[in-house]
Amino acid sequence: MILPVHDRIRTHLTRLLAELYALDGRAMPTVALEYPPNRTLGDLGTPVAFELARRLKKAPRAIAQEIAGAFGALEGIARVAPAPNGYLNFFLERRAFLIDRLAPAPPAPRTAARKAIVEHTAINPNKAAHIGHLRNSALGDTLVRVLRFRGIPVEVQNYIDDTGVQVADVVVGFRVLERRTVDGIRQLADSTRFDYYCWDLYARVTEWYDEDKTRLSHRAETLHDIEHGGNDAAAIGAFIADRIVRCHLRTMARMNVDYDLLTWEGDILRLKFWAQAFDVLKASGAVYLKTEGPLAGCWVMPIQEDEGSNPKSQSPKPNAQSPKPEGEREPVTDIDEEDAGEREKVIVRSNGVVTYVGKDIAYQFWKLGLLGRDFQYRIFEERPHGPLWATCSTGGEATHPSFGGAAWVYNVIDVRQSYLQKLLKQALVAAGHPEGAERSHHFSYEMVALSHATARELGFAPPPDSEEAKRPFVSVSGRKGLGVKADDLLDTLMRNAAREVAARNPEFSEAERDRIAQMIGVAAVRYFLIKFSTNKMIVFDLGEALSFEGESGPYVQYAVVRANNIFQKLQRRDGLDERGLLATLGEVPAGELAGEYGSHEIWELVLEAARLDEVVEQVIPSLEFSVLAKHAFSLAQAFNAFYHRSPILNEERDDVRRWRAAAVMYVRNQLTRALDLMGISVPPRM
Numbered sequence: 001m002i003l004p005v006h007d008r009i010r011t012h013l014t015r016l017l018a019e020l021y022a023l024d025g026r027a028m029p030t031v032a033l034e035y036p037p038n039r040t041l042g043d044l045g046t047p048v049a050f051e052l053a054r055r056l057k058k059a060p061r062a063i064a065q066e067i068a069g070a071f072g073a074l075e076g077i078a079r080v081a082p083a084p085n086g087y088l089n090f091f092l093e094r095r096a097f098l099i100d101r102l103a104p105a106p107p108a109p110r111t112a113a114r115k116a117i118v119e120h121t122a123i124n125p126n127k128a129a130h131i132g133h134l135r136n137s138a139l140g141d142t143l144v145r146v147l148r149f150r151g152i153p154v155e156v157q158n159y160i161d162d163t164g165v166q167v168a169d170v171v172v173g174f175r176v177l178e179r180r181t182v183d184g185i186r187q188l189a190d191s192t193r194f195d196y197y198c199w200d201l202y203a204r205v206t207e208w209y210d211e212d213k214t215r216l217s218h219r220a221e222t223l224h225d226i227e228h229g230g231n232d233a234a235a236i237g238a239f240i241a242d243r244i245v246r247c248h249l250r251t252m253a254r255m256n257v258d259y260d261l262l263t264w265e266g267d268i269l270r271l272k273f274w275a276q277a278f279d280v281l282k283a284s285g286a287v288y289l290k291t292e293g294p295l296a297g298c299w300v301m302p303i304q305e306d307e308g309s310n311p312k313s314q315s316p317k318p319n320a321q322s323p324k325p326e327g328e329r330e331p332v333t334d335i336d337e338e339d340a341g342e343r344e345k346v347i348v349r350s351n352g353v354v355t356y357v358g359k360d361i362a363y364q365f366w367k368l369g370l371l372g373r374d375f376q377y378r379i380f381e382e383r384p385h386g387p388l389w390a391t392c393s394t395g396g397e398a399t400h401p402s403f404g405g406a407a408w409v410y411n412v413i414d415v416r417q418s419y420l421q422k423l424l425k426q427a428l429v430a431a432g433h434p435e436g437a438e439r440s441h442h443f444s445y446e447m448v449a450l451s452h453a454t455a456r457e458l459g460f461a462p463p464p465d466s467e468e469a470k471r472p473f474v475s476v477s478g479r480k481g482l483g484v485k486a487d488d489l490l491d492t493l494m495r496n497a498a499r500e501v502a503a504r505n506p507e508f509s510e511a512e513r514d515r516i517a518q519m520i521g522v523a524a525v526r527y528f529l530i531k532f533s534t535n536k537m538i539v540f541d542l543g544e545a546l547s548f549e550g551e552s553g554p555y556v557q558y559a560v561v562r563a564n565n566i567f568q569k570l571q572r573r574d575g576l577d578e579r580g581l582l583a584t585l586g587e588v589p590a591g592e593l594a595g596e597y598g599s600h601e602i603w604e605l606v607l608e609a610a611r612l613d614e615v616v617e618q619v620i621p622s623l624e625f626s627v628l629a630k631h632a633f634s635l636a637q638a639f640n641a642f643y644h645r646s647p648i649l650n651e652e653r654d655d656v657r658r659w660r661a662a663a664v665m666y667v668r669n670q671l672t673r674a675l676d677l678m679g680i681s682v683p684p685r686m
Helices: 003-021 048-056 060-070 094-102 129-151 165-176 183-191 194-211 213-228 232-254 265-270 273-284 358-366 416-428 434-438 452-457 486-504 510-530 542-546 552-575 580-582 601-609 612-622 627-647 654-677
Strands: 045-046 078-084 090-092 117-121 154-160 261-262 299-302 345-350 376-382 388-392 408-412 442-445 448-450 539-540
Touching: 003 045, 003 048, 003 060, 003 612, 048 060, 060 078, 060 090, 094 601, 094 654, 117 129, 129 154, 129 408, 129 442, 129 448, 129 486, 129 510, 129 612, 129 654, 154 601, 165 194, 165 213, 165 232, 183 194, 183 232, 194 213, 194 232, 213 232, 232 486, 261 265, 265 358, 273 299, 273 345, 273 358, 273 416, 299 416, 345 358, 358 408, 358 416, 416 434, 416 442, 434 442, 448 452, 452 542, 486 510, 486 542, 510 539, 510 542, 510 552, 510 627, 552 627, 552 654, 580 654, 601 627, 601 654, 612 627, 612 654, 627 654
Parallel strands: 117 154, 117 408, 154 261, 261 388, 408 442, 448 539
Antiparallel strands: 045 090, 078 090, 299 345, 376 388
């Protein structure tokens, strides 16, 4: 990793500048570190002399020369050189740098960092997960992994909206359209793919509402019954949510996505979390009761817009060039759920039902440890690595982990919810917790559509003469039952990967082929879903995602497999394993690593691979994981180019062969770490 070197240089330079130029803290310039365009100029450089030039009334070149002359010795730095243009360049001690990074790492010290909560996935528990949910979980899980990589304890939560409109609609479908009882629904769930069945039923209910808007009264009645409990609708809703959540967990496990806690919205209501938050908001004037107009009887929160902004602009509506919304926590379209002139948001409807925004406010207060109340907790599911916990209202376990009360909260929710996430911050400020607002982060992202080729392969192609067929992509709508279920997409990717693996490795058993195909399929979808900027809509294409040659997860995987093959062959041929190789590097001439044979290529590889921690440091504040994906891809490209130009197994010079092998070992290790940060494992062969 490179950041410890950055820290040593900055610390040393800061102390040196204070001594040379009598600079105090306020006058001390920022020591920015950059990478010179080629290694003959240096490995790291700083323009600090330019920042000092005006203050010291000296030329940058003269200042750089003074600093270089006084720099002295620093661990890991071979030499310091002032460049003619005024830059100060540093040359690293290459042998020590690589050997240190190949040596087994000591146990990581216990971190004193405070906990972060990452809430992601949050699929409405009313039907099967779809491709848009996969982007949410891929981004959320990658955030979890990079935070933990930087030593930050993370609590992973999945919010279950078991009292919302979507569950109510499926309850209406079973009770009104199909006349089923709780026992009948349970028998159906035991005998069919329940999340798929509910997918179709949800679309039927939507169509049924569209035929006669008066039928929406069934939704309103069901929502009321679910919220108050103790009735058939509530029992059916609870059963549906439980079964669908278990389906979602199996789907996400295929993606290497895991959670610590399932937070059930119903518990927020039953434990009066909202009532307590509501009292605080009323007392602060953050919400008020409307007494006239279409929202009479509703408690509303005024929307405080940023200057020059429109709250609706933060929540894009469908148009001819964008897919129709299909996400989590979607607002109801009843009259008392509408915004009044886009200036007020209903928090409690006129019938007393709390909107999902109100529940989210209470939930955010609890996440930050500001509510003064806690859930009870039950074990939802036993797992080999420990139980998955869930909130409950009564009968919780006496002993359980400590949940909530985080220093930072990241809510992974699509871009259409941006202005509603701003309301959470607004509520925190109004309640006297501006620091809580500062520590709350909305990790937003754009929607996912399908390429026409992918839609055809998945049996979802629009009619040739339709308007949809004329668009550059195919949009989806879960309400209408139009879209790609996540498991269907994963199944197709894995079938296609299995065919490719079988063609390349006909000697594989069926079980081995399928195991490798599963790893490749997950790499294909997870890499594709994070390689684009989060502010761009994704058009998912099966062929592009699964390509072994393009910018894809399988391409990066293949680079690691290729590196592993080199070491397997070295061990078989020369009896030299990785530990044995590392033990010799202290004595082997390092001319190849030092560039004495005319090329700095393997050192370039090592230095680029070492930048992984620097890349992670960049992506956490920006929440732009495309940077991580691009880094892994460019490193894999550089390794593959090196592999074709510079032989290892057939290299006759022993010292050259060993240093090339050592560089490949380090690149392999760093690529494996980068893939793991994206939730991607490495197959034994491809």
